[in-house]
Amino acid sequence: xxxxxxxxxxxxxxxxxxxxxxxxxxxxxxxxxxxxxxxxxxxxxxxxxxxxxxxxxxxxxxxxxxxxxxxxxxxxxxxxxxxxxxxxxxxxxxxxxxxxxxxxxxxxxxxxxxxxxxxxxxxxxxxxxxxxx
Numbered sequence: 368x369x370x371x372x373x374x375x376x377x378x379x380x381x382x383x384x385x386x387x388x389x390x391x392x393x394x395x396x397x398x399x400x401x402x403x404x405x406x407x408x409x410x411x412x413x414x415x416x417x418x419x420x421x422x423x424x425x426x427x428x429x430x431x432x433x434x435x436x437x438x439x440x441x442x443x444x445x446x447x448x449x450x451x452x453x454x455x456x457x458x459x460x461x462x463x464x465x466x467x468x469x470x471x472x473x474x475x476x477x478x479x480x481x482x483x484x485x486x487x488x489x490x491x492x493x494x495x496x497x498x499x500x
Contacts, residue, residue, distance in 0.1 A: 370448045370498070374412040377444060378429045381416060383492045385427040388484055395425050397480040405478065406436035409444040418481075438470035438478075450482065451489040452500055457482055 371377040388394040399420045407416040417436065419426040446465055449455030457479065460466040468475045490500045 369411050370445055371412055374414045374430075377409065377412060377414045380489075380492055380496060380498075381427075382429065383496070384485055384488050385425075387488050387492075389424045389427075392424065394484045395420075395481070398478070399423065399425055401474070401477050403437045403474060403477070404434070406432075406439045407447075408439065408441045409447060410441070411443055411445065414444060436470070438468065438474050440475070440478075441467040441469075451486050452493075453486065 371380075398418070401420055403418075403420045405418045405420070407418070409415070415429070415431050417426075417428040417432040417434075419428075442460070443465070446455060446460055450457050450460060457466075461468065461475065493500050
């Protein structure tokens with residue numbers, strides 16, 4: 368069974384995470400310094416996040432958004448959950464092809480810091496919202 372029953376459940380968790388990260392400018396400083404727009408598309412359920420590091424503070428949009436991204440990631444939401452709970456390796460997911468990248472692959476590696484910041488708050492947010500980790 369999927370971790371999130373519906374896309375709105377996923378968006379609620381991610382919105383809380385990004386609100387916390389944006390409240391601490393140091394948490395998103397590395398991502399913002401890269402000046403990238405990143406689209407993360409998830410499957411099962413179908414979700415989409417657009418992270419705009421060209422703005423101060425960064426902007427996060429939930430759901431399909433128009434426009435071009437510098438980098439796009441396609442990943443199963445359960446795999447993303449596994450990465451954010453340290454049950455899966457971001458690097459292994461990328462290297463095995465379970466996470467697809469469109470755009471400059473080397474720029475994808477620049478997202479590691481942002482993923483670590485999300486990992487730091489993800490379990491607490493999940494528990495706060497009633498999920499078992």
